[in-house]
Amino acid sequence: MTLGSTTRSVVKRNHAIIAPDGYINSNVPGWTGGTVNVIINEQMGARLCQTLVTLTDAGQLTGATEASQIFFYVVQGQVQATIGDDSRILTVGKFVYVPIGQSYTFKNPTAGTQVLTFHKVYEPLAGHTTPGVCWGEKDDSKAPVYMGDEALRIQELLPNDLGFDMAVNIFTYQPGGNLPMVETHIMEHGLLYLQGQAIYMLDQQWYPVQKGDSIWMAPFCQQWAASIGKEPSVYIYYKNVNRFPT
Ligand code: UGY
Numbered sequence: 001m002t003l004g005s006t007t008r009s010v011v012k013r014n015h016a017i018i019a020p021d022g023y024i025n026s027n028v029p030g031w032t033g034g035t036v037n038v039i040i041n042e043q044m045g046a047r048l049c050q051t052l053v054t055l056t057d058a059g060q061l062t063g064a065t066e067a068s069q070i071f072f073y074v075v076q077g078q079v080q081a082t083i084g085d086d087s088r089i090l091t092v093g094k095f096v097y098v099p100i101g102q103s104y105t106f107k108n109p110t111a112g113t114q115v116l117t118f119h120k121v122y123e124p125l126a127g128h129t130t131p132g133v134c135w136g137e138k139d140d141s142k143a144p145v146y147m148g149d150e151a152l153r154i155q156e157l158l159p160n161d162l163g164f165d166m167a168v169n170i171f172t173y174q175p176g177g178n179l180p181m182v183e184t185h186i187m188e189h190g191l192l193y194l195q196g197q198a199i200y201m202l203d204q205q206w207y208p209v210q211k212g213d214s215i216w217m218a219p220f221c222q223q224w225a226a227s228i229g230k231e232p233s234v235y236i237y238y239k240n241v242n243r244f245p246t
């Protein structure tokens with residue numbers, strides 16, 4: 001038996017790694033029949049919220065968005081999502097973006113279904129309409145190479161439209177692929193590793209990460225990553241976009 005006194009999770013001023021071994025469940029009104037892990041939110045200094053919900057076959061998520069829009073992505077299993085009068089079965093890799101002021105229900109999951117959510121307070125932009133509900137699947141998106149590097153591919157899941165103030169992308173690194181530079185930028189990230197292993201550099205500190213781990217990167221947290229191991233490493237990530245810097 002191990003003491004359980006170690007973890008790869010770290011929580012710092014401008015970044016965090018959250019490994020599943022430290023999850024403690026939250027009770028979220030309307031989200032029942034499963035576990036809800038709040039992985040990133042304003043309590044840690046973030047301006048986004050990221051959760052991971054694991055449902056039993058009796059699980060249900062019912063609610064209505066208010067100031068925050070919510071992006072729901074199925075990581076494992078399947079579930080029936082109803083937004084307004086549109087109802088669809090979401091299997092692995094499918095998602096729905098729920099704009100502000102919209103009711104939603106997720107029900108009839110298979111046992112063990114996992115749903116990742118990204119929440120952000122919506123910032124309207126004069127002259128642009130607030131986005132509507134957006135359904136999709138990761139394989140609908142093209143996967144162009146990133147900055148000319150064949151080992152890196154990015155899929156943009158949400159439309160490239162100024163009405164949106166958040167992006168959600170899937171980033172695939174072939175074994176040995178690495179970011180072409182250390183990024184230093186105003187945008188914030190939340191991410192979940194969907195596959196593989198990597199070394200992530202955050203604020204000049206180095207971390208081994210793997211499938212199931214989440215990372216928060218505050219604005220201007222320096223970041224670099226390299227895929228390690230024999231399979232591609234893949235993460236889905238949030239980024240705030242398209243708004244005037246204040
Ligand atoms: O879009 C991005 O900023 C992305 N390249 N960052 C990252 O993967 N850490």
Ligand code: MN
Nearest residue numbers: 183185189223
């Ligand atoms: Mn980045």
